[in-house]
Amino acid sequence: MIEDVYIGIGTNLGDREGNIARACRELTADDIIIVRQSSVLNTSAVDYVDQPDFLNTIVHVRTDLSAENLLERLKLIENRMGRERTFLKGPRIIDLDMLIYGKRVIITEGLVIPHPGIIHRDFILYHLIELDEDMRDPEIGKLYKEVYYDKKGHDCSSLS
Numbered sequence: 139m140i141e142d143v144y145i146g147i148g149t150n151l152g153d154r155e156g157n158i159a160r161a162c163r164e165l166t167a168d169d170i171i172i173v174r175q176s177s178v179l180n181t182s183a184v185d186y187v188d189q190p191d192f193l194n195t196i197v198h199v200r201t202d203l204s205a206e207n208l209l210e211r212l213k214l215i216e217n218r219m220g221r222e223r224t225f226l227k228g229p230r231i232i233d234l235d236m237l238i239y240g241k242r243v244i245i246t247e248g249l250v251i252p253h254p255g256i257i258h259r260d261f262i263l264y265h266l267i268e269l270d271e272d273m274r275d276p277e278i279g280k281l282y283k284e285v286y287y288d289k290k291g292h293d294c295s296s297l298s
Contacts, residue, residue: 141200143200144197144269145196147196147234150230155193157219158193169203172197176266178193186225189229194262216234238253252277260286
């Protein structure tokens with residue numbers, strides 16, 4: 139079954155623009171089709187803040203890979219690109235996070251979908267809204283634009 143999947147891409151080391159472009163090329167395969175990419179935003183590091191700023195984007199892909207197989211592919215791409223996991227939330231050449239996998243809620247030892255960071259990171263919410271303003275969180279059922287604008291203290295009822 140073909141699923142619509144949203145993958146977050148972040149980088150704060152080396153040629154950040156080049157890292158995003160390479161990650162997108164690496165993602166493209168017979169079993170992964172990139173449908174659309176959000177804008178690219180420069181964002182400050184979160185959690186561990188003593189590191190360079192990140193460039194972040196999200197790609198909407200379609201794939202028939204299972205969530206587990208797609209996660210393996212993302213880790214393989216990170217490794218091929220030279221990602222080193224020196225410490226949690228530390229600097230990284232590339233970070234590929236599966237954010238949304240269809241309309242599914244998945245909770246396993248190695249995978250939580252929707253990604254738990256979505257509602258806590260404004261740049262992720264912003265990118266998801268940019269790609270699909272009618273996207274709902276599969277777990278809580280709320281529109282991401284409502285979550286985003288509630289956090290910002292704005293009424294989003296007039297948004298179309």
